[in-house]
Amino acid sequence: xxxxxxxxxxxxxxxxxxxxxxxxxxxxxxxxxxxxxxxxxxxxxxxxxxxxxxxxxxxxxxxxxxxxxxxxxxxxxxxxxxxxxxxxxxxxxxxxxxxxxxxxxxxx
Numbered sequence: 081x082x083x084x085x086x087x088x089x090x091x092x093x094x095x096x097x098x099x100x101x102x103x104x105x106x107x108x109x110x111x112x113x114x115x116x117x118x119x120x121x122x123x124x125x126x127x128x129x130x131x132x133x134x135x136x137x138x139x140x141x142x143x144x145x146x147x148x149x150x151x152x153x154x155x156x157x158x159x160x161x162x163x164x165x166x167x168x169x170x171x172x173x174x175x176x177x178x179x180x181x182x183x184x185x186x187x188x
Contacts, residue, residue, distance in 0.1 A: 088116070096121060097128045 096114055100121070103110050107125070111118040 088120075093124050097124055100125060 096110070096116070099114075100107070100110060107121050108118045111121045114121070
């Protein structure tokens with residue numbers, strides 16, 4: 081069984097990335113100070129830097145349309161995967177419900 085990652089509010093993530101800009105220590109020290117895993121702060125920083133890079137490039141008009149399309153498709157794919165998982169769960173629930181009804185009918 082895999083351990084579920086803790087969910088941090090967007091405000092907390094933003095503040096942590098903002099703190100890094102003024103922090104004199106290491107990322108590990110900042111993570112420890114905030115009570116989070118050092119990999120988590122690294123991931124947030126990478127995502128923020130990537131998002132800022134895309135935003136700056138978009139303003140400068142240097143992001144190829146292909147890259148923007150890939151980003152859009154990745155977001156769409158993630159949404160579709162989430163919807164698919166929800167549908168599969170619904171099918172499992174309905175199938176189990178149907179089986180339980182059939183077993184009560186056949187036992188009468």
